[in-house]
Amino acid sequence: MKKKILVTGGAGFVGSHLCERLLNDNHEVICVDNFFTGDKKNIIHLLNNPYFELIRHDVTMPYFIESDEIYNLACPASPIHYQFDAIQTVKTSVMGAINVLGLAKRTKAKVLQASTSEVYGNPIVHPQQETYWGNVNPIGIRSCYDEGKRCAETLFMDYHRMNQVKTKIIRIFNTYGPRMHPNDGRVVSNFIIQALRNHEITVYGDGSQTRSFQYVDDLIEGMICFMNTDDSFIGPVNIGNPGEFTILELAEKIIQLTGSSSRIVFNPLPQDDPLQRKPDITLAKTKLSWTPQVQLEEGLLKTIAYFKSIYF
């Protein structure tokens, strides 16, 4: 059945892949974005599709759009961008959630919140299960993002409990792939661009901190599987690739895959940078029959090919 689907933040990295996939699945897509970190280039190939609509709008302001389903992705995701205007980041998460939930309440749309592994903060429990409440600094430089996303989760649960809004919360772990913003400072894009230029690879700290990297296609599949589950399954559910790597291992792998002559340098570790992160995906496997398909090397090769084709 053709559905009308609203994607906030649809011109961003993840959002553009989601819009593309939903159109390919024969749905009608409305993309709302204020282009803070998104780019028209990410969706330019969709603009001629009569079932695609683009609306420039800031989600902190109310809006009214009829739809069957909403994916709420609007929010800068990289530390450089979400710290650029921390107050706007909080507003985007919190007022953005209130506006989208009010809309879902009125239109009876099902709404999925793109939450994050950052709600676990610097986790003491490893790997992270959805039942873990996290270890988050409420007053640090990452708090605008972490606490904004935590408050959004609270709002999603309360609108569900009080107003029977059909909500779903997904906790996304580090995702990479084509259309990542080249200047947003995230580790995969930074390292690939540095390696392709044969520049120094900037590892923060001693590089022993870990992350689990998920290729964007796996995330999109997980999001859609989750949206299509029964309304009674509201999550939160982790979506990520449990393969865990140190940042130093990632740097070495990218140097090897690009054939770069870059050398690794060590810079200070930013404040509150989580030391370890790895999703427990038992819930996603059980409830969504979903597992990630793309392993790190394969995903990195596709991402390297993208950056090469765009910038080199």
Ligand code: NAD
């Ligand atoms: P992104 O920055 O590429 O995309 C975010 C999009 O939201 C951009 O197009 C931006 O212009 C738009 N936006 C920001 N503020 C807005 C506002 N006030 N009104 C309207 N649009 C606004 O980031 P992404 O990596 O594509 O992330 C998408 C979502 O997934 C975010 O909510 C992010 O928190 C979540 N997430 C991403 C990751 C990841 O690794 N990429 C991990 C965890 C969670």
Ligand code: UDP
């Ligand atoms: N990082 C790094 N060099 C960089 C960019 C990031 O060593 O040029 C580290 C960063 O300190 C963190 C990890 O890589 O430990 C992942 O950073 P990213 O900003 O991609 O994601 P997040 O910290 O939000 O998981």
